[in-house]
Amino acid sequence: MDGTTSLVTGASRGIGRAIAKRLAADGSLIAVHYGTNGSGAEETVAQITEAGGAAFAVGAQLGVAGDADRLWAAVDAGLAERGVRPGVDVLVNNAAIGGATPTLATARPDDFDELFAINVKAPFFVVQRGVDRLRDGGRIVNVSSVATRIAIPDTLAYAMTKGAINTFSVTLAQELGARGITVNAVMPGTTATEVNAAWFDAQPALREAVTGLSPLRRVGEPEDVADVVAFLASPAGRWVSGQVIDASGGAHLGFSVGQGPPETV
Template identity: 40%
Template structure:
């Protein structure tokens, strides 16, 4: 890894949106550190694809809902960076890892609520806090929200509430990190055809058709619709974009 290369940390980079984010950033000349939850084989395959693009990549296991594991993760990747570049610092943080929950408000349990809180908000809050001392000044934070923080589809109250909290947090990060010239932005994907939520949008024909009918561009999203937007926000062209929510939904529920 050459010192001139920017380095991105992406949580949940072994599949779906995170995978496309990693590949899009790599195509822009960025080296990648990404996390996976359980599927090491898929993560290693993504790392291999990034290497084929001429960039360095390492996949590290991390459960972003468990704050107790953050210090070990940070120690591992900083040791890796020191060996590769001589420096423990990185440039871009993309908080992408997450899971779905489709449960009516009246049936949502405390356990389900806490799971959504820990993965989508608390974990992001404290992982970002721990990583900021290692982020180079002029760096970028991109948090991944959801169109469901703007429009409401029954069954997503807990998930969407955490994404709404993440959007507020992003504005505070942008405000408080301005002195370091670090920007913080949110992208909010619409419904995407991935294995997220057991392939709910991709594999259920009724759901897929409903999404297409609600979307101005007439289809559900693909992972390839998202990664390029993250890469843009980490580019110099986006240096004046800060504290913003960018919905990437094809015009859903306009």
């Protein structure tokens, strides 16, 4: 990927940081986006440059009016400062919010609207405003979630946003294919990001339970997801488009041999 430029949204920590570092290791110049965590984005940039890569931070809060325009203006300015030709080859829409998302019983309109504004509306308009900046033969990778293929009431609204991202990815692949642009979505499962790692450390039983969801018997690492994204973003992924790819370690496939279903009463 030498000579390419990539924009990774939500790259100040977690999966986004791992993706940015992986693409940089492959030779791409990385625009490291952050919404509010500027120090985290600068840490991502520092880790990339220390490893011999190239990156710069771009700040733009998503989910508010004019967010996509501000993001692309920051990218344009960052490239101009470095004497790099305008435009990007790879766009990774990773930025999202989750956590304790609204359920059917607890959802309030404002919470629901914020969730969809950041997780769905923002990537839609980031693509719309940036599609002319995306070079022919480029790549778009949208980060979705394995929550879209299982039923978890506590993540209902969040899963709905990621279901929208899956549909967006498939339809966008059809629309942009004539330009040689591939579009795919990647669905991580529970991943040991900085936030989740602290959560697991405080609740060992929870880590054990999550580990048991995958036949590979471990919790995912950000690098596991980043490697899948890097393949799709690379020349090797040129013939994969319009796909929603599970990168959860096979979580929620079913009961393991000898485990059997839980007892019922």
